[in-house]
Amino acid sequence: MPVLSSAVLLRLVLLTAAPVEASAPPACEAGTHHLELTQDTPGEALAVCIHPGRSTHFFFDAKLADVELPGRERFLVTQDGTGLALVPTQALKKGERVRVTVSFQEGTVPARVRFTLVVHPSEAAGLVEVTHRPRSPDSYREGEQQARADARRCRADKARLEAECSGQRGLLGLRAQGLLGEDGIPSKNLTPSVTSRPGNTLQSTEARSYRADTARTEGGREVVRLTVKQLLENHGSTPWTPAGAVLVGPKGEELKVLGVWLREPIPAGKRSEAWVEVETTEEMARGTFTLKWWGQEGGGGAELFDGVTFP
DSSP states (O other): OEEEEEEHHHHHHHOOOOOSOOSOOOSSEEEEEEEEEETOOOOOEEEEEEOOOOOEEEESSEEEEEEEOGGGGEEEEESSSSSEEEEEEEETTTOOEEEEEEEEEEOOOEEEEEEEEEEEEEEEESEEEEEEEEOOOOHHHHHHHHHHHHHHHHHHHHHHHHHHHHSOOHHHHHHHHTTTTBBBBBBBEOOOOOOEEOSSSSSEEEEEEEEEEEEETTEEEEEEEEEEEEEEOOOOSSOOOOEEEEEETTTOOOOOEEEEEEESOOOOTOOOEEEEEEEEEEETSSSSSSEEESSTTSSOEEEEEEEOOOO
């Protein structure tokens, strides 16, 4: 029989933890953005939603010369000739705004564009496409279809979150949400298979994964909730607190992070449980994953753990 108590504890923590901030969510959209740059494009071109633990990708039709990102240490940043990927950490607060300036190589007009990254409480733009020339009719149609799909997904997520934040709690709440199947919540012992990457400050001494089916579908595929619990030992000289996590699939895809949880910072030389919960389709949940943790500012680099699978 699967063990329910730890999974239920995590679920209750994630459902009942209320944000301390009282300000309203910023007025910006998630999903995919298309931006055409001309000589008349205003200096402050676009507000882009970001969310801790989720990737936002920028693709440009011109080669980059420079990217100015204040507080760069609070992001995981990947940059190449025409692309920029940002993963904000938990060091960024909801409602915070960060201005990023992208400069292009000589001869490109306009020579630069500025974005305001807005830390949204729940949403993040997945893709921002930036061009210096008019888009084709096919591109407009594709953008319109994507916008409609994003709107449908947003409405569905809103309805789900409203249902989760009201009504029953505990086991009855899990059952009402369709997360508690007839056989409970299946779990799997990962302790023998999860390995810590060389250079890690943290070592995984115990690990277990959990899986909960949902009553929802996405693109005709069943949606599942996945949770990983680790007992982490801090081999560093200072306490460690998670700022965020990403679960990376076999093909490099990142699963949607719903939340992370740690009872208290892990003191140097001590151990404590850390949890991460993600949501994806049943098909995407197959295979072996890498769990990537990163600590708060000054907490060192990414902590990588291979060999994560789910029941």
